Amino acid sequence: MQQFSVHKIGPEIKIAGIDLSFTNASLFMFISVGLILLFLFLGTREKKIIPDKIQLIAEMLYNFVAKMISDTAGSKAKPYFPFIFSLFMFVLLCNMVGMLPYSFTVTSHIIVTLIMALFIFIAVTVIGFYKHGFKYLSIFVPSGVPVVLLPLITIIEIISYLSRPVSLSVRLFANMMAGHTMLKVFGGFVISLGMLGGWLPLSFSVALTGLEILVAFLQAYVFAILTCIYLNDALNLHH
Amino acid sequence: MKRYLALILVLSTVCTNLIGAEAGMPQLDPKYWASQAFWLILVFSILYLSISKFYLPKIKKNLDDRESKIKEDLDEANKLKNLSEKKLKEYEIILENSKKEVIKILLESKVTLNKDIQNKKTSMEKEIESEMLKAQKEISEVKKNSINSINNISQEIASNIIEKISGDKLNESSIKAVIEDISKKNIGKYL
Numbered sequence: 001m002q003q004f005s006v007h008k009i010g011p012e013i014k015i016a017g018i019d020l021s022f023t024n025a026s027l028f029m030f031i032s033v034g035l036i037l038l039f040l041f042l043g044t045r046e047k048k049i050i051p052d053k054i055q056l057i058a059e060m061l062y063n064f065v066a067k068m069i070s071d072t073a074g075s076k077a078k079p080y081f082p083f084i085f086s087l088f089m090f091v092l093l094c095n096m097v098g099m100l101p102y103s104f105t106v107t108s109h110i111i112v113t114l115i116m117a118l119f120i121f122i123a124v125t126v127i128g129f130y131k132h133g134f135k136y137l138s139i140f141v142p143s144g145v146p147v148v149l150l151p152l153i154t155i156i157e158i159i160s161y162l163s164r165p166v167s168l169s170v171r172l173f174a175n176m177m178a179g180h181t182m183l184k185v186f187g188g189f190v191i192s193l194g195m196l197g198g199w200l201p202l203s204f205s206v207a208l209t210g211l212e213i214l215v216a217f218l219q220a221y222v223f224a225i226l227t228c229i230y231l232n233d234a235l236n237l238h239h
Numbered sequence: 240m241k242r243y244l245a246l247i248l249v250l251s252t253v254c255t256n257l258i259g260a261e262a263g264m265p266q267l268d269p270k271y272w273a274s275q276a277f278w279l280i281l282v283f284s285i286l287y288l289s290i291s292k293f294y295l296p297k298i299k300k301n302l303d304d305r306e307s308k309i310k311e312d313l314d315e316a317n318k319l320k321n322l323s324e325k326k327l328k329e330y331e332i333i334l335e336n337s338k339k340e341v342i343k344i345l346l347e348s349k350v351t352l353n354k355d356i357q358n359k360k361t362s363m364e365k366e367i368e369s370e371m372l373k374a375q376k377e378i379s380e381v382k383k384n385s386i387n388s389i390n391n392i393s394q395e396i397a398s399n400i401i402e403k404i405s406g407d408k409l410n411e412s413s414i415k416a417v418i419e420d421i422s423k424k425n426i427g428k429y430l
Contacts, residue, residue: 005265006275018273025271026278033286040294047301049308055301062298082291090286111272112279177266 003180004108025112028104032093061089068225073232080231087116088224095176095216099209107219108176110169117169120227128234139233168226175219179212386422394418 008021043058051059065085069077077084091107098105106112128136140157141150186208189201394414401409 006268006271008271013274018277019271020274020277021271022278023271023274025275026282029278029282033282036286037289037294040290040298044294044297044301047297047304049305058298059302062295062302082295083287085295086283086287086290089290090283106279109266109275111266111269111275115276115279116283173266177264 003104003184004177006109024104025106025109028094028097028106032090032097032106035097036089036093061085065224068221069228072225072228074236076235077228077231084224084227084231087120087227088220091116091172091223092217092220095220096213098176098180099213099216105176105180107172108180110173113169113173114165116223117165120168120230121165124227124230124234127231128237131235132237135237136234138237164230168223172219172223175215179208179215183208183212390415390418390422393422 006023006025008023009027010022013020013022040058042054046055048055065088066081069081069084094106097103098108140154140161142153142157145153183205186201186205190198190205193201397414397418398409398411
């Protein structure tokens with residue numbers, strides 16, 4: 001579990017009695033954001049009609065996120081495109097940077113994912129009430145449900161709505177942590193089984209690394225698309 | 240309300256502390272939560288601002304530029320295509336006209352040639368006829384002359400023969416009369 005531990009880098013920074021020291025987590029946040037900005041800088045440096053590779057990747061990512069938003073949340077979600085794009089890129093890069101040995105996975109900390117999820121939850125709720133007023137509460141009352149079941153369904157809907165930030169944050173956090181822990185466990189097996197039996201967990205480790213890279217992308221995608229879906233609920237009141 | 244919130248916060252902190260310590264999960268140690276939250280918000284704000292203000296508009300502009308450029312190029316290509324089709328049609332019309340003209344010229348020249356040939360033929364025929372007439376006249380003249388000379392020669396021969404046989408000179412005019420008589424009788428055979 002040492003790979004998840006946070007430690008201070010540099011002097012202690014205390015503002016109003018709260019410890020805001022620069023840590024390895026902060027460092028890897030900066031590294032991820034730096035990589036994103038470097039990538040985007042290289043991708044937009046030259047405006048070519050026929051793009052080079054890095055420009056093509058940047059444009060493909062742009063189109064990927066744009067399509068994701070328009071598919072799930074429609075055209076009304078266009079103003080939130082930069083946010084979704086930043087969110088997707090941030091989670092993706094944090095996950096991917098975390099796959100490097102000796103690095104720190106920012107998204108494997110519940111506090112980080114919870115803050116993002118809470119921000120999304122609160123923002124979506126505010127947007128919903130801002131756009132629809134108290135009619136937004138009608139998302140808790142689905143149409144076409146028998147009257148007998150309505151109180152129960154409404155309670156379930158409220159619980160599911162309130163558990164959104166928890167599910168959103170825990171999903172990402174647990175996936176990242178479980179993957180890294182599993183890699184560590186198999187790595188430990190390689191050492192303990194030695195030259196004779198260590199090959200099997202080593203091959204597992206290799207396969208799991210591939211799987212973890214897939215999971216890293218998938219979780220970023222899931223995080224972004226769930227945000228889109230929540231946004232869709234707030235923007236287009238379907239019930 | 241505030242008291243409850245504080246209580247919940249304290250309780251959760253204690254709980255997570257206990258659980259975190261028990262499971263050895265650094266994630267549940269709240270020591271650096273505030274720091275992580277602070278730096279996350281800071282870093283994400285930087286990312287969001289630079290992406291929304293700078294990079295996304297750039298990418299979008301580039302994509303739009305490409306689309307409009309492709310559209311422009313396609314329009315241009317269509318225009319050129321239409322133009323070339325028009326030119327092709329014009330060319331075909333010109334070709335057809337010239338073909339028609341060629342046929343016309345061919346026909347005209349044929350007619351004039353025929354006329355010329357006909358004219359030449361008739362004039363030639365006329366000349367030939369006149370030549371023939373002339374020749375016939377000449378021949379008949381020559382024939383007439385030859386008859387006359389034959390008459391003279393035969394008169395001479397007759398007078399000579401008579402002289403030789405009888406030894407006397409006969410009256411020439413009588414001989415001439417006889418010969419003329421004979422030749423008149425037989426002239427139909429030669430003329």
